[in-house]
């Protein structure tokens with residue numbers, strides 16, 4: 296992959312044909328080092344990715360956590376940006392995520408929806424549960440590690456590849472994001488945030504069931520205490 300950037304953008308997808316093309320066009324303004332990790336989509340996701348001339352690999356059908364690890368194993372870039380494929384993330388914030396890593400000021404930078412605002416955290420019961428959970432977990436993390444984080448769950452983030460490899464994530468599914476933050480803090484890596492707005496998913500369907508919230512809590516406390 297020829298590139299004009301020092302980072303790689305990894306985009307996990309399952310059936311995101313309606314949005315992935317637009318996302319790839321936007322990301323291309325910041326890097327040509329883009330990798331789609333597909334979870335065996337049965338729509339036209341891969342067709343669109345191919346049309347855009349972007350490389351893709353398949354995950355092991357185990358969930359988003361597995362997909363992120365598959366992606367990282369395929370890049371030699373020092374900095375990795377994770378971006379969802381459903382149009383929820385503000386692509387123009389990529390430089391804000393990468394900058395603290397380049398300057399040596401952080402090892403993991405998370406885009407905070409609490410600081411940047413979200414169209415997905417207010418209004419309905421499901422959104423209320425997500426918002427409350429997000430705030431609750433951040434408060435507990437801050438108490439233990441004396442940090443000032445507001446959102447440990449957002450998938451839009453950048454991390455040093457070496458750090459990603461060192462913390463040896465094991466989460467298979469959506470708990471990978473909180474696990475990444477906790478393992479960084481446990482290993483004394485610096486975790487910071489930048490404000491980033493979250494939009495409502497533009498099309499397609501959510502792969503995360505809000506009722507999986509209990510799984511998040513269980514996984515969080517297991518990781519927190521052990």
Ligand SMILES: Nc1nc2c(ncn2[C@@H]2O[C@H](COP(=O)(O)OP(=O)(O)OP(=O)(O)O)[C@@H](O)[C@H]2O)c(=O)[nH]1
Pocket residue numbers: 306307308309310311332333334335354356357358359362378379380381383415450496500501502503
């Ligand atoms: N490769 C791969 N990608 C996945 C998997 N699960 C989810 N994704 C992708 O990960 C991103 C986040 O999933 P979403 O379904 O949007 O989860 P969410 O943002 O919590 O839910 P929404 O509120 O609906 O946006 C999307 O780009 C999905 O296509 C998986 O098992 N494998």
Ligand SMILES: [Mg+2]
Pocket residue numbers: 379381383496
């Ligand atoms: Mg989403």
